[in-house]
Amino acid sequence: MSNVWFRSGIFLPPHHSNEEDPTLCIQRDFQLVEWLDRLGYEEAWIGEHHSGGFETISSPEVFIAAAAERTKRIRLGTGVVSLPYHNPLTVAGRIIQLDHQTMGRVMFGVGPGALYLDAKMMGIDTDTSRGRLAESLEVIMALFRGETVTKKTDWFTLNEAALAIKPFTHPSPEVVIASTQTPSGARLAGKFGAGLICIAAAEVGGYDALAENWKIANEIAAENNQVVERKNLRLVAPMHLAETREQARANCRFGLEKWLEFGFLTNPGRVGAAEAKSMDPVDLAIKARGATIGTPDDAIALIKRLQAKQGDFGCLLHFGHNWADWEQTKRSYELYARYVVPHIRQSNMPRAASLDRYRSMGDEIRKARGSAVANTFTRFNAEREAQGKAKIKAPETSVSQNAPT
Numbered sequence: 001m002s003n004v005w006f007r008s009g010i011f012l013p014p015h016h017s018n019e020e021d022p023t024l025c026i027q028r029d030f031q032l033v034e035w036l037d038r039l040g041y042e043e044a045w046i047g048e049h050h051s052g053g054f055e056t057i058s059s060p061e062v063f064i065a066a067a068a069e070r071t072k073r074i075r076l077g078t079g080v081v082s083l084p085y086h087n088p089l090t091v092a093g094r095i096i097q098l099d100h101q102t103m104g105r106v107m108f109g110v111g112p113g114a115l116y117l118d119a120k121m122m123g124i125d126t127d128t129s130r131g132r133l134a135e136s137l138e139v140i141m142a143l144f145r146g147e148t149v150t151k152k153t154d155w156f157t158l159n160e161a162a163l164a165i166k167p168f169t170h171p172s173p174e175v176v177i178a179s180t181q182t183p184s185g186a187r188l189a190g191k192f193g194a195g196l197i198c199i200a201a202a203e204v205g206g207y208d209a210l211a212e213n214w215k216i217a218n219e220i221a222a223e224n225n226q227v228v229e230r231k232n233l234r235l236v237a238p239m240h241l242a243e244t245r246e247q248a249r250a251n252c253r254f255g256l257e258k259w260l261e262f263g264f265l266t267n268p269g270r271v272g273a274a275e276a277k278s279m280d281p282v283d284l285a286i287k288a289r290g291a292t293i294g295t296p297d298d299a300i301a302l303i304k305r306l307q308a309k310q311g312d313f314g315c316l317l318h319f320g321h322n323w324a325d326w327e328q329t330k331r332s333y334e335l336y337a338r339y340v341v342p343h344i345r346q347s348n349m350p351r352a353a354s355l356d357r358y359r360s361m362g363d364e365i366r367k368a369r370g371s372a373v374a375n376t377f378t379r380f381n382a383e384r385e386a387q388g389k390a391k392i393k394a395p396e397t398s399v400s401q402n403a404p405t
Helices: 022-039 060-070 088-101 116-121 126-144 184-192 204-223 245-254 256-266 281-289 296-310 326-345 349-360 362-386 396-402
Strands: 007-012 043-046 075-078 106-111 149-152 157-161 175-179 195-198 233-237 239-241 292-294 315-319
Touching (some): 043 060, 060 075, 088 126, 088 157, 126 157, 126 175, 126 184, 245 256, 245 281, 256 281, 296 326
Parallel strands (some): 175 195, 239 292
16 A cells, blocks of 8 residues: 655654753754755654653744744644643644744644643643643634634633734644544544544554544544545654664664653553563563664555554654664664655656666667667768778677677
């Protein structure tokens, strides 16, 4: 299975070891997005987090504003804005401002908030987060449409609220809902006809939920006279590529173990947490987190496995994890762009067909070349003979290898 509109990008929380300088981490994230822009990646989604130390960006909008000035074509998304943490009017205003600043390159990803401590520090009961996400998004969509909103809830109040400027993108920037395993994200995507980012698509639980959540999104969309499109479906998968599997595994020794520890601390119930001390980190990442650590062929196999489960989808997002050092990380993204993307898109089919024509035309080409060489010498020597000059003998290789038979 393949599709010509298959895109690639990164879901960048980001994740950095707590031993590294945070200033340099942020600068390297900018450099990474610039590198992806140069390689032809289409999307970069930037996260919002306020605790844990690993995830060093608290405002994706601020990061996107700077990244937009450093890049040319890559689209930049909030991955995601945790809507329960914000007043919906100010969120809508920031996104529309970015829509104008980027001249349409911004995407609006939303979610309920992933880190327990983030919510706790703001006095938010995590059991209310998904309900607040839905309340906020409904208001924001109305504001995007140019409506005036008056609404009072137990956590925000709006009195005749309206945006001061229209969106740059018509009718609004693309809206995308984060989803892991529960159907809440799929329900919202269906209700608003929005896109979907399946953040845990390669993990055991997330992979198992893919088809069911997509079915739910389509059912809810039909009930609300909306359409959800496969081109707006993003699947997130962690991977690191190298020329060989052995090299890829060796590269990941740089930061994989600490990355796994952070994941198990923030989600103690995650599959593999109990085995974290007894298994090799690479094997554990593959088993518990659905990691692909290997060659471009292994990445192709992953995408085909996801397509077999989900059907066609619009974009494969690399989970930005920093398992390897900087140069090896850049090389991984380059290998994916050079070898994986053209395979999935079948970009090289015309080139392969053209080369195959040459393979099948060996005798014809040999005869044509031999005839052309022989005739050239014949004509040239005829001119020299007419001028009274000595003839020139054709090189033996030309005669023996190219002469017509």
